[in-house]
Amino acid sequence: MALACAAFVGTHFLMSHPFRKGLVRGLGANGFALAYSAVSLALFYWMIVEFTRAPKGDFAWPVGPFLWGVATLVTLVAAILFTGSFVRNPSLPGAPDAMATQDPAGVFKVTRHPMMWGFALWGIAHILVAPRVDNFIFAGSIVFLALVGAKAQEIKKASLSGVEWDAWLRRTSYWPRFSMLPSAGIGPWFAGILLWGVATWAHPYLGVAGAGIFRWFAGI
Template identity: 45%
Template sequence: MNPMSLLIATAVLFVGSHLLLSHPLRDGLASRLGERGFQIVYSIVAFATFIPLVQAWRAMPPEAPLWTVDEPLWALATLIVLFASILFMGSLIGNPALPSPKAAFAAQGAPRGVFAITRHPMMWGFALWAFAHALVMPTGAQLLLSATIAFLALVGSAGQDAKKARLMGDAWRHWAARTSFVPFGRQVAGAAPWGDAIPRGHALFGGILLWLAATWGHGALGYMAAGIWRWIG
């Protein structure tokens, strides 16, 4: 199997296993294993399929970039990763989309901060992170890897809407009616004030710290310098 075919195969395995476990197989496995047991199995499968995907990506031969990557494009990608980091950190507290016994209670609150931006801030964080990498590493292998992560994040979010509506009923439907799938969708439509979408402290400062640490680690681990370290390193 040539390197690109192997990368495609591992990407299909990664996405397919996630979607199967998240939706058609979830209820049956959770009823047999319990919620905690299911989460353990899900995590094992996730790592077991992600590692071959990364190994296949690393094994790709050098490729010519599909477009020129200049400093303005790097600056744009840096800002996108910062925004993605803020969304991710904000999603860790009070998120009705996470598997938690307090999810229905969290859904009763007014959407604020990252949840006023999108009801799936964690998944959009992953998707935007993948998009930023595609911007500055425009090779066939990186585009495939980024598309795999973005597809799983956004299609998985759409599936999560249906699953949560089934599990939480009106609590989730009311939450969905007051939030947007697409970032800033309600603000652009005039259905919510822009002030509601200002990230809260844990999202803003936690996101900045995550962004600084992750971009510093990018260079420290031997990859190309990223983030502000590209200009101040």
């Protein structure tokens, strides 16, 4: 499983940075996007397969209702950040440089990397309630890729966008300002709660422990 996780993380960094220009030149922008997505999905599937096969060892710390409650709230915040990241996001591929000159709105009031922090918080929450070696590797890889990848993305955007991206950096924060979450807007909150509800409801059907409010409703 460690090999699959290393391949997933490594190819993301290689294809996003040192190999990107050559691949775009050879495949074209659309071809590169397709190849990048295909490689990422294939390696993520490999990660999941290896994770399901990995031996489940003992927990590194006891997990009780308190940690489950914390993880429930953390995954809700992650879902809100993730769903809100698709609206007016200057970090997305193909986003116009001028978008970075706008005032931050929605979840970008919280952090300029809501998608990455959504992934990272998801990973942290799952480590909290399943502190096993296999999960440290699996979820830890996602946390590492999200947070280090966000910083690498900033370096790339700075070289491509210049003053527009510098202005965006001055008006936003890398680290989440959770006090701004209530002002993210109805859209991200509604979409986030919906995603969070469906994802937690689906846990037992995916062969994993019940999660979120459904954990208590199911009497687990």
